[in-house]
Amino acid sequence: MGHTPPPSSAQQAPTGGLSATEHRLPNGLRVVLSEDHQTPVAAVCLWYDVGSRHEVEGRTGLAHLFEHLMFQGSAQVAGNGHFELVQGAGGSLNGTTSFERTNYFETMPAHELELALWLEADRMGSLLTALDEESMENQRDVVKNERRQRYDNVPYGTAFERLTAMAYPEGHPYHHTPIGSMADLDAASLEDARAFFRTYYAPSNAVLSVVGDIDPEQTLAWVEKYFGTIPSHSGKQPPRDGSLPEVIGAEQRQLIEEDVPSRALMAAYRLPADGTRAGDAADLALTVLGGGESSRLHNRLVRHDRTAVAAGFGMLRLAGAPSLGWLDVKASGGAEIAEIESAVDEELRRFAEEGPTPEEMERAQAQLEREWLDQLATVGGRADELCRYAVLFGDPQLALTATARVLAVTAEEVREVAAARLRPDNRAVLVYEPTEAPAADAEATAHDQEETAQ
Structure with a gap:
């Protein structure tokens, strides 16, 4: 009973x-x-x-x-x-x-x-x-x-x-x-x-x-x-401290020579932790820079320079450690990584100086708002978000107000977080060089950030 x-x-x-x-x-x-x-x-x-x-x-x-x-x-x-x-x-x-x-x-x-x-x-x-x-x-x-x-x-x-x-x-x-x-x-x-x-x-x-x-x-x-009848027990130790300096301090870089479809430039930037206003601002910055085909990096690298077949910039939100900004660019056949990297750095510098335009800010906020509403609209998605906010932040109600927090972020906050974090001394870089000649029609490879039992 x-x-x-x-x-x-x-x-x-x-x-x-x-x-x-x-x-x-x-x-x-x-x-x-x-x-x-x-x-x-x-x-x-x-x-x-x-x-x-x-x-x-x-x-x-x-x-x-x-x-x-x-x-x-x-x-x-x-x-x-x-x-x-x-x-x-x-x-x-x-x-x-x-x-x-x-x-x-x-x-x-x-x-x-x-x-x-x-x-x-x-x-x-x-x-x-x-x-x-x-x-x-x-x-x-x-x-x-x-x-x-x-x-x-x-x-x-x-x-x-x-x-x-x-x-x-x-x-x-x-x-x-x-x-x-x-x-x-x-x-x-x-x-x-x-x-x-x-x-x-x-x-x-x-x-x-x-x-x-x-x-x-x-x-x-x-x-x-x-x-109700399952006994409680203790013994769990708190997780180890995940805090780190805001900036890595010096660029880290690896060259990987493998049998891959094309050259690639990937980078991870330390970003503010999830659950913070600065974290929401960082998400908006990455959305403007690399969130889809209307983003700055896609327009520059894929449409204008034609040095890449795909260019994206997304955020891995983490609560117990700095989040990660994940840059992923797959090169067009024959394009040099140095040329791509120079263009990326140019776009990041310009964004750090000027920030998003009003149109970009409106589009990025609408995109993140839509993603949140899509998640909350399904019973499974809402159940997952309620659990996430309860476990990581102690309050499941925060899941139901996430869109309001994203819409409250200002363009200046987005510019500030980009200037502070999207810097060469705050990134780890991988450069992929194919062991065979790079293919002109290489496609981006999606990467799962969670392990899923099948």
């Missing part, structure tokens, strides 16, 4: 009439609910406050490996049963790992919501009863093969890993990426995995959000029934 659900502590939020209520169980589990009766579906999202930044030297990749192990069965769900039950009920599901969290999510027909909650509670409370050497070895091989397919054996596949290692120094909690190294994956033992679960997979280290065509009272009753 569960206890009486605690009262709601939420306030109404302004974005598009969306709102969320917050609750906390006695065992520490935070619960966020958001009603949306437009379609008969419900999304369940569970964020655990553990990612690759919590790992220690010699055991990188353990957070991502454990994400896979969470789909290997629990006390009442054998083998691949989690996938089978959700998909058999007409739902979809997955999980991902990042530097700062691990999440699991299902989108279900509304009348199957109870099933999704029961499944998530069963593996939170009883995974260790099913975790054995066979499942450990099976998923170790799956993750190693994922690394080969997505990192080691694809063009430009290790770029993100290389740039991260340069932007965050040795010993920094973000120095390594969530995929981990082959050696550390081989070294991980069953007891390592069990200790990892006992440390991080506790109700008090998680946020559960449920969004969609729900009855809040009934939903809370199910949450109480299935999660």
Whole structure:
């Protein structure tokens, strides 16, 4: 028998009439609910406050490996049963790992919501009863093969890993990426995995959000029934300090000679942390400079100079360390990287001096506003954002006011952050030189910044 659900502590939020209520169980589990009766579906999202930044030297990749192990069965769900039950009920599901969290999510027909909650509670409370050497070895091989397919054996596949290692120094909690190294994956033992679960997979280290065509009272009753009896436990250490100087101090550079389709210039700049006004300003700066075909770098390099086939500048938002500005330019056949880099630096200097035009500012704010609204418009997207703001910033309501914060940033703030951060002494640079003649029709290679269990 569960206890009486605690009262709601939420306030109404302004974005598009969306709102969320917050609750906390006695065992520490935070619960966020958001009603949306437009379609008969419900999304369940569970964020655990553990990612690759919590790992220690010699055991990188353990957070991502454990994400896979969470789909290997629990006390009442054998083998691949989690996938089978959700998909058999007409739902979809997955999980991902990042530097700062691990999440699991299902989108279900509304009348199957109870099933999704029961499944998530069963593996939170009883995974260790099913975790054995066979499942450990099976998923170790799956993750190693994922690394080969997505990192080691694809063009430009290790770029993100290389740039991260340069932007965050040795010993920094973000120095390594969530995929981990082959050696550390081989070294991980069953007891390592069990200790990892006992440390991080506790109700008090998680946020559960449920969004969609729900009855809040009934939903809370199910949450109480299935999660309320899971014992809380402690022992988790706070993540290591991720703070760094605002500027790297000197450009870092690597030349990579590989079998890639074309020459490429990639760079990572340290930017303000997520959750700050300066972080929003940096996102707007990168949107003006490299966010799509109307951006300055695309117009300069692809349309005008014709030295590149693709040019983009995006932001990896991070809460516990400086965010990263990610520059990615794929050269046209025969174009020299020095020419491309000179043009990039010229555009960044001009932007640092003049800032965005009123038209550029309006377009960038509209673009980011649309992206936020698109995310919040789906039940799965909103559930994920509510969890993100609850885990990383302590307040899920911030997800519903993000667009207002972006629209409040001024053009001068955008110029200032660009002048302070988009400098040659604040970047790590990779130059790719093909071992074969560069192809004129090379296409940009997309890079995932999260590890996704398939």
